[in-house]
Structure formats: structure tokens, C-alpha cells
Amino acid sequence: MATLLALACLALATNVYAIYPDCANGPLAYNTICDSSATPVDRATALVGLFTLEEKINNTGNTAPGVPRLGLPAYQWWQEALHGVAESPGVNFSGSGEFSYATSFPQPILMGAAFDDALINAVATVVSTEGRAFANNNHSGFDFWTPNINPFKDPRWGRGILLCQETPGEDPFHLQSYVYNLITGLQGGLDPEFKRVVATCKHYAAYDLENWMGNVRYGFDALVSVQDLSEFYTRSFQTCARDANVGAFMCSYNAVNGVPSCANSYLLQDILRGHWNWTNEDQWVTSDCDAIQNIYEPHYYAPTRAQTVADALNAGTDLDCGTYYPDFLGAAYNESLINVTTLDTSLIRLYASLVKLGYFDPIEDQPYGQLGWANVSTPEAEQLAYTAAVEGITLLKNDGTLPLSKEIKSIALIGPWANATTQMQGNYYGVAPYLISPLMAAEALNYTVYYSAGPGINDPTTPSYPAAFEVASQADAIIYAGGIDTTIEAEAMDRYTLDWPGVQPDFVDLLSQLGKPLVILQMGGGQIDDSCFVPNPNVNAIIWGGYPGQSGGAALMDIIVGNAAPAGRLPITQYPIDYVNQVPMTDMSLRPSATNPGRTYMWYTGTPIFEFGYGLHYTNFAAALSAPSASSYDIQSLVGACSGVAYLDLCPFESYTVNVTNTGSTYTSDYVSLLFVAGVHGPAPYPNKVLVAYDRLHGVEPLSSQTTTLNLTLGSLARRDEYGNTILYPGDYTLLLDVEPLSTQTFTLTGDPAVLDYWPQP
Numbered sequence: 001m002a003t004l005l006a007l008a009c010l011a012l013a014t015n016v017y018a019i020y021p022d023c024a025n026g027p028l029a030y031n032t033i034c035d036s037s038a039t040p041v042d043r044a045t046a047l048v049g050l051f052t053l054e055e056k057i058n059n060t061g062n063t064a065p066g067v068p069r070l071g072l073p074a075y076q077w078w079q080e081a082l083h084g085v086a087e088s089p090g091v092n093f094s095g096s097g098e099f100s101y102a103t104s105f106p107q108p109i110l111m112g113a114a115f116d117d118a119l120i121n122a123v124a125t126v127v128s129t130e131g132r133a134f135a136n137n138n139h140s141g142f143d144f145w146t147p148n149i150n151p152f153k154d155p156r157w158g159r160g161i162l163l164c165q166e167t168p169g170e171d172p173f174h175l176q177s178y179v180y181n182l183i184t185g186l187q188g189g190l191d192p193e194f195k196r197v198v199a200t201c202k203h204y205a206a207y208d209l210e211n212w213m214g215n216v217r218y219g220f221d222a223l224v225s226v227q228d229l230s231e232f233y234t235r236s237f238q239t240c241a242r243d244a245n246v247g248a249f250m251c252s253y254n255a256v257n258g259v260p261s262c263a264n265s266y267l268l269q270d271i272l273r274g275h276w277n278w279t280n281e282d283q284w285v286t287s288d289c290d291a292i293q294n295i296y297e298p299h300y301y302a303p304t305r306a307q308t309v310a311d312a313l314n315a316g317t318d319l320d321c322g323t324y325y326p327d328f329l330g331a332a333y334n335e336s337l338i339n340v341t342t343l344d345t346s347l348i349r350l351y352a353s354l355v356k357l358g359y360f361d362p363i364e365d366q367p368y369g370q371l372g373w374a375n376v377s378t379p380e381a382e383q384l385a386y387t388a389a390v391e392g393i394t395l396l397k398n399d400g401t402l403p404l405s406k407e408i409k410s411i412a413l414i415g416p417w418a419n420a421t422t423q424m425q426g427n428y429y430g431v432a433p434y435l436i437s438p439l440m441a442a443e444a445l446n447y448t449v450y451y452s453a454g455p456g457i458n459d460p461t462t463p464s465y466p467a468a469f470e471v472a473s474q475a476d477a478i479i480y481a482g483g484i485d486t487t488i489e490a491e492a493m494d495r496y497t498l499d500w501p502g503v504q505p506d507f508v509d510l511l512s513q514l515g516k517p518l519v520i521l522q523m524g525g526g527q528i529d530d531s532c533f534v535p536n537p538n539v540n541a542i543i544w545g546g547y548p549g550q551s552g553g554a555a556l557m558d559i560i561v562g563n564a565a566p567a568g569r570l571p572i573t574q575y576p577i578d579y580v581n582q583v584p585m586t587d588m589s590l591r592p593s594a595t596n597p598g599r600t601y602m603w604y605t606g607t608p609i610f611e612f613g614y615g616l617h618y619t620n621f622a623a624a625l626s627a628p629s630a631s632s633y634d635i636q637s638l639v640g641a642c643s644g645v646a647y648l649d650l651c652p653f654e655s656y657t658v659n660v661t662n663t664g665s666t667y668t669s670d671y672v673s674l675l676f677v678a679g680v681h682g683p684a685p686y687p688n689k690v691l692v693a694y695d696r697l698h699g700v701e702p703l704s705s706q707t708t709t710l711n712l713t714l715g716s717l718a719r720r721d722e723y724g725n726t727i728l729y730p731g732d733y734t735l736l737l738d739v740e741p742l743s744t745q746t747f748t749l750t751g752d753p754a755v756l757d758y759w760p761q762p
């Protein structure tokens with residue numbers, strides 16, 4: 001909340017909102033910047049060519065004053081839209097009426113649990129349509145600093161818990177697929193002539209620590225092997241840059257192997273622009289907010305402020321979210337630490353991106369120029385927010401109590417999430433058109449509802465018990481809605497424990513002794529160890545609900561009563577509480593060692609409480625994976641057949657058909673096909689298994705079947721060597737359909753290993 005208040009204050013303080021320049025009658029009217037027939041880079045170059053050095057330097061911060069003498073308006077580059085247009089310095093929700101609210105979707109961690117790429121693309125299309133409508137009407141800028149696509153590696157991560165609410169999960173393949181669909185949805189295509197908005201992949205790279213045991217994100221040095229960098233920490237960013245053509249990147253607060261990310265030319269030049277070919281002239285890098293200042297302190301990487309800004313600009317950070325660039329680039333220039341060409345390159349990237357947004361064109365010539373209030377919070381958008389919540393909600397335990405029997409007429413809704421409203425939006429949220437709490441939804445379903453908040457999330461005391469037990473005693477069934485929220489998991493705040501906080505475990509245990517049907521709603525982004533509830537026969541069901549957004553209560557209650565069927569899958573591992581004692585947060589390695597039990601489902605050597613991909617249904621499914629077309633493949637032949645494919649790792653391997661049958665006779669349900677590969681190939685140690693494809697089938701009716709096709713690439717079978725190279729290795733491969741496999745297939749790759757991608761060495 002402190003962060004959001006700070007953001008809100010910043011918004012009020014800056015009060016800079018986008019407004020189109022006057023290309024018809026203003027001073028720029030006859031400059032090439034206003035010539036729609038010229039290329040974006042020529043237009044931007046012409047504009048920047050008019051700036052004095054001082055004007056150039058003035059416009060290198062997120063709160064850019066523009067150039068009044070040229071009629072170039074001020075522009076605020078900082079807009080947020082993690083799961084809907086959000087409070088941020090450049091976004092202005094008016095108090096009432098038009099542009100006073102926008103659709104608020106679930107947090108990414110819950111949308112990740114849907115494993116539905118089409119859903120993600122549809123959500124991103126709505127978010128950017130609404131964002132563009134805000135921008136067209138001076139309620140926002142045109143670029144948005146979303147998505148947060150850092151893989152969620154450690155369950156303690158404050159933004160993993162909380163960034164875990166901000167990111168779609170722990171699996172790199174899942175993140176890649178998710179972010180591709182998200183970016184193309186946000187920007188309006190792969191490389192459109194006009195972008196709907198510019199999206200920003202953040203935080204590059206290896207950022208997943210907030211504040212743990214004195215290690216603070218602003219000065220943390222993440223020591224990462226090139227193998228882990230290539231295999232885990234940068235995969236989603238590769239997709240952003242190389243495959244989805246994202247318009248912007250954000251470098252992170254932390255350093256990577258001694259060099260702060262925003263001054264890290266290995267990350268920003270060698271990998272991002274060199275290796276991933278992210279070289280369109282309208283693509284730019286912003287720093288995280290005040291991350292340039294952090295290079296000076298607490299990283300203490302450069303001896304002076306002038307050297308600090310020079311290091312960042314020369315490394316390839318084009319924009320400072322902060323004021324160090326505007327304040328100190330002049331000194332850097334005077335000391336010959338930067339040259340004007342570098343400065344111009346950065347400014348041209350920024351203004352070329354505005355050209356591609358139609359910022360300098362007549363509104364009638366732009367595909368998105370007419371978007372307005374009528375396109376915000378439409379009935380279709382509201383329905384999508386509900387659908388996204390339903391699709392992600394994940395059933396972790398059910399002894400048959402769910403869906404609730406029609407005999408149950410009264411419900412006790414108890415717990416700190418029972419009447420959650422704003423809480424359901426998590427963080428980085430805006431003003432929602434409405435917020436449906438579980439309590440409101442239960443009442444709307446015509447139950448007799450008894451409500452008690454019970455002990456707070458982290459409350460160590462018991463005075464609230466009597467009122468709560470009184471309520472519980474009156475009802476036919478009890479729904480306990482608790483877990484964690486942003487008071488426990490937050491930006492700048494990591495967790496030290498995976499326990500259910502406060503007296504919640506004790507309180508729920510007492511509720512379970514009442515002998516009534518008891519359903520637990522485990523809310524929050526990060527997983528907490530449910531092992532105290534799983535074996536308890538009087539805890540009849542557990543549902544994980546994440547942060548489900550504006551329609552979260554309706555989605556949860558509809559699943560509880562059977563109006564909707566759960567089919568979400570955990571996008572992260574639920575570790576046992578002892579995990580936090582086994583590896584420090586600061587250990588960035590993925591593979592198991594004497595001091596690390598391994599991270600993520602791929603490498604964890606312990607027994608999770610619930611594993612990645614886990615999720616129950618109200619019905620039973622049988623699924624059959626089609627056989628490979630051969631039992632053995634020659635690697636050289638596979639690679640040889642890839643001519644014409646831009647990147648070998650994207651070269652198709654096989655397509656598999658999955659035939660899914662709902663063997664139950666009662667409930668229609670979605671089904672997520674998760675396909676993993678395991679086996680002995682490549683360098684030891686070997687991962688437990690690796691996700692290589694997924695898809696979600698919708699509405700599989702009782703006693704009927706649907707089919708889906710899962711496409712594998714050579715890259716999905718490949719592994720990274722110690723230098724980060726992507727290599728296809730000979731060996732045995734086993735395909736596993738689903739978490740507890742419903743179907744398996746095997747094949748062999750023969751011949752010499754083939755390098756699909758050479759990783760740039762530091």
C-alpha cells in the first residue's frame with residue numbers, strides 16, 4: 001500500500017499527461033517529424049536534430065518536459081498496467097464519470113494458472129485498448145511498463161509472492177509462451193505499422209530478491225552462472241526481444257555478476273541487442289525507477305555521478321526513470337564521458353516509438369486514434385475479467401464436498417479474505433468498476449450468509465474467535481477465506497517463512513473440529529505450506545484463488561457451488577516450510593548441491609506439498625498422447641530439415657495429438673494438457689522433467705472427448721551446456737502428459753550433439 005500511495009503521490013506531483021503535438025499548425029508542422037510518409041527513424045532523427053544539447057539532456061528522464069519552443073509537449077513515460085490500467089505517475093483516473101475506472105483483471109500469477117494463451121492474448125488486447133483510450137484522452141501516456149516477466153524462483157520473493165502475483169510463474173517455457181501472447185496482444189500484433197501501446201518487459205535480469213537478511217534489491221549483486229542465465233533467467237526476455245518484438249525493456253535494480261543491470265553492456269548490448277537482434281530504431285531501454293542513482297549508491301559501481309550516468313547511457317540504457325540523467329549527463333558530457341551521438345541514438349529510439357504509436361499523426365490516420373471511453377470496461381471486458389479468474393482458480397484438495405450440495409442453504413464465510421475487495425487486486429492496480437467480494441457473491445447466490453472476519457492475516461491473538469465460532473455454529477457449511485496478502489508479500493519485502501501466518505492454522509484447525517463441511521480458500525500470490533490442512537479429514541476442500549481481480553468473489557463462489565468447474569494448475573511449486581532453511585535467497589543457482597535442494601519443479605530434490613502443474617477437477621479425465629512418428633531420430637537430419645527457419649531452437653520437431661475424454665457423467669469441465677519431457681540426455685545433473693508444451697481445452701462435456709495438438713520444437717528438447725549454449729543431445733526422451741502422467745511416449749535421438757544457439761560469453 002505504501003508503494004501505491006507513493007505512486008499516487010508521484011502522479012499528483014508530476015501531473016504530466018500525454019497530449020498529441022500539434023502537427024497541423026504548431027512549430028513542428030513543416031518538420032519531417034510531422035511527415036507521415038517518412039520512416040519513423042527519419043522522423044525522430046529530424047525532431048531530435050532540432051533540440052539543443054540542454055533540451056536533449058532535459059528529456060532523458062521519465063518526466064520529460066518536452067520542448068515548449070518547438071511545440072513538443074511534456075510526456076510522462078511511466079505508466080503501469082500489470083493487470084489493467086493502473087495507478088502510476090502517467091495515469092490519471094478522474095474522480096467520477098469518464099476515465100474514472102478501468103477493467104481490473106486477476107494478477108498474472110492467477111492468469112498463469114489458466115495455462116490458456118488465447119486468454120492471455122485477449123486480456124492483453126483489452127488492457128491495451130483501455131490504456132490507449134486513456135492515452136487518447138489525456139489520461140495516460142502511450143507506453144506501459146508491463147509485463148513483469150522475471151521467473152519466480154524462490155517462494156520467499158516479496159514480488160514473487162508479490163512478484164509472484166506479478167509474474168505468471170516459475171517455468172521458463174510457460175513464461176515464454178505467456179509473454180509472447182501478452183506482448184502481441186498489448187502492442188496489437190508482431191510488428192505492426194502502428195502500435196496500440198508500447199509494452200515493456202521488466203526487470204532485466206535475474207531480479208528476484210527484494211529485501212532479505214540485509215540484502216536489498218537496490219544494491220544486490222546476483223551471482224549467476226551463464227548456464228542459469230541462458231537457461232532460466234533470460235528465456236522470457238529472449239521471447240520479448242527476439243520473437244515478440246516488444247517495444248521497450250526495463251533493466252533491473254540488481255547487479256549481475258558485479259555489474260549493475262542498467263550499466264551492464266553484456267546484458268544490454270551483447271545479449272539483448274546483439275544476440276537477440278533487438279535493433280529496431282524504435283526499441284528502447286528504461287531503467288527501473290532510480291536504478292541509475294543506485295548504480296552510484298548503494299552499488300558504488302562508479303566513482304562519480306557523471307561516470308554513473310555515462311556508464312548507464314553507454315551501456316545502452318536510453319531512459320532514466322528518475323532524474324540522474326537530466327541532472328548529471330551535462331557533467332558527463334563536459335568530462336567527455338559521453339558523446340552526443342550516443343545521446344541522440346537514445347532519444348531517437350524514444351521518439352521513434354512515439355511515431356509508431358501515431359503520436360505525431362492526424363488522429364483519423366491512426367488505427368487506434370479513435371479509441372475512447374466507450375471502449376473501456378465494456379460488457380465483454382467485464383466478462384473476460386470473470387472468465388480469467390475462473391480459469392486460474394485451482395482446486396488443491398476435494399473429498400467430494402465440492403461443489404456444495406444443494407442441501408446446504410446457509411454458509412458461514414469467515415476469514416480476512418471473506419469480504420475482500422481491493423485486496424483482490426493485489427498490487428499495481430487501478431480503479432475497478434466494481435469489486436465483488438466472496439461475501440457479496442455468496443449473498444447474490446441467495447444463501448443465508450453469516451460473516452465474521454475472524455483473526456487478521458498476521459494476527460497472533462484470539463479475541464476474534466468467539467464471534468467467528470458463533471457464526472460458524474449457525475451455518476450448514478463453513479468457508480474460510482484466508483492465506484496471505486500484500487501485508488505479508490510485497491515489493492521491497494521478502495518472506496522468511498512459508499507458514500500460514502498468525503493464528504490462522506490454529507483457528508482453522510478449531511473450525512475443522514466443528515464437524516461441518518469446511519472449505520478453505522487459500523488466497524495470495526505466493527504458496528504457503530498447506531501440509532497442516534491436507535491430511536486433516538475435516539478440511540474437506542482447499543482452493544487456491546491467488547488475487548482474482550474485480551470479479552474474484554463471483555468466480556470463487558461460482559466454483560464452490562458448481563456454477564463453474566475448476567481447471568487451473570499451479571504455476572509454481574508449493575514447497576514445505578523447511579525449504580527456507582535449506583537454501584539462502586541469495587543463492588541464484590537452480591541445480592541441486594550440498595547447500596541447495598534445487599529450485600523449481602525441474603530441479604527440486606525434495607517432496608513438494610503440491611507440485612507445479614497440480615490441479616484437481618470436479619470430474620475425471622482420461623487422456624491419450626499420440627505416438628511419435630518414429631522411435632528414433634537422427635539429430636543431424638532433424639537440424640538439416642530446418643533450412644529457412646530463422647532460429648534453430650524454434651524449428652518444429654513433432655506435433656502430438658492429445659485425445660481428452662471426460663469420463664465423468666455430471667460436470668462439464670476445461671482440461672489443461674501439460675506435456676513434460678524427461679530423460680537422460682545432455683550434461684548431468686538431469687532435470688526431473690521440463691515443460692515443453694501446453695494447451696487448455698474448454699468445456700469438455702461429460703462422457704465426451706475433445707482433441708488438442710501440442711507442437712514441439714527442437715529448442716524444447718534441447719538443454720543448456722555450461723557456457724549457456726543451446727544443444728540438442730542424443731539420448732532417451734520420455735514424454736509425460738500431465739503431472740501424474742495420464743499417458744507417456746518415448747523416443748531416442750541419435751548422432752552427434754547439435755548446437756542450436758551459441759550463447760555470447762561475458
Ligand SMILES: O=[N+]([O-])c1ccc(O[C@@H]2O[C@@H](CO)[C@H](O)[C@H]2O)cc1
Pocket residue numbers: 003006007010080145202203288289491
Ligand atoms: O518511488 N516510487 O514511488 C517507486 C514506486 C515503485 C517502484 O518500483 C519499481 O517501479 C516499477 C516501474 O515499472 C518497477 O516494476 C518497480 O521495481 C519504485 C519506486
